[in-house]
Amino acid sequence: MMEVISLYLIFLIIISEIGTSFVMLTAFRLTIGQTPWLPRHSYCDNCHQQLHWWQLIPILGYVIQRGNCHFCRQVINPFIFGSELVIAVATSALANYHLLHDSELVLLLLTLAFLSTTDFYDQFIYCWGLLPLILLIPLTQSCWFRFSCYHVSILLVALLFLIMLSRGLGGLGSGDVELITILLLIMGPCQAALIVLIASVLMLGWWLIKVHPGRQMPFFPALAVGILFVVP
Numbered sequence: 478m479m480e481v482i483s484l485y486l487i488f489l490i491i492i493s494e495i496g497t498s499f500v501m502l503t504a505f506r507l508t509i510g511q512t513p514w515l516p517r518h519s520y521c522d523n524c525h526q527q528l529h530w531w532q533l534i535p536i537l538g539y540v541i542q543r544g545n546c547h548f549c550r551q552v553i554n555p556f557i558f559g560s561e562l563v564i565a566v567a568t569s570a571l572a573n574y575h576l577l578h579d580s581e582l583v584l585l586l587l588t589l590a591f592l593s594t595t596d597f598y599d600q601f602i603y604c605w606g607l608l609p610l611i612l613l614i615p616l617t618q619s620c621w622f623r624f625s626c627y628h629v630s631i632l633l634v635a636l637l638f639l640i641m642l643s644r645g646l647g648g649l650g651s652g653d654v655e656l657i658t659i660l661l662l663i664m665g666p667c668q669a670a671l672i673v674l675i676a677s678v679l680m681l682g683w684w685l686i687k688v689h690p691g692r693q694m695p696f697f698p699a700l701a702v703g704i705l706f707v708v709p
């Protein structure tokens with residue numbers, strides 16, 4: 478029985494890693510004006526050499542190359558490697574061995590990976606890309622919002638605050654506001670605040686180690702990691 482469970486988990490991780498590679502490549506290509514299917518092969522951004530098959534293996538490709546391009550030794554941006562690692566850990570930690578739940582989980586993870594990639598490379602979120610986040614309802618068994626004075630007023634105050642943060646004080650992008658609004662509607666104010674808190678701590682860590690000094694800091698990937706902590 479244990480062997481069947483381990484095989485199932487390995488299969489699930491492989492599926493989510495292949496999916497992650499595909500959606501992140503698609504998202505990256507969209508940010509530079511290319512289509513997901515053209516050019517047909519993957520290339521190094523620096524030396525434009527066509528990559529070998531083993532360089533494209535999720536997680537392992539980066540590890541084997543020790544974070545540098547096999548051809549020109551240019552440092553590879555660790556964002557995709559880090560995301561693939563997070564997806565692998567999240568898949569194994571959050572899978573509950575029910576096919577429907579785990580399919581929803583993988584779709585949610587792929588959605589978060591796609592949106593995080595466009596935010597990371599282009600500080601842009603596709604609104605339509607947020608739609609699959611509705612999967613949070615079956616995954617968390619939560620649908621907080623009801624049409625009552627209490628819920629509507631909490632939502633309006635929170636929205637006003639978020640809009641102030643994105644317009645008045647700067648920093649928060651419209652994609653972040655849309656995501657936090659969806660979280661408020663589905664998860665409620667406590668869970669949404671917890672996700673924002675986790676994301677803020679991650680951003681503080683990012684700022685302290687100054688991974689990319691002077692670069693605009695994308696908040697969406699941090700919010701995506703925060704969401705993983707509230708999915709049971």
Ligand SMILES: [Zn+2]
Pocket residue numbers: 521522523524525526546547548549550551
């Ligand atoms: Zn290269």
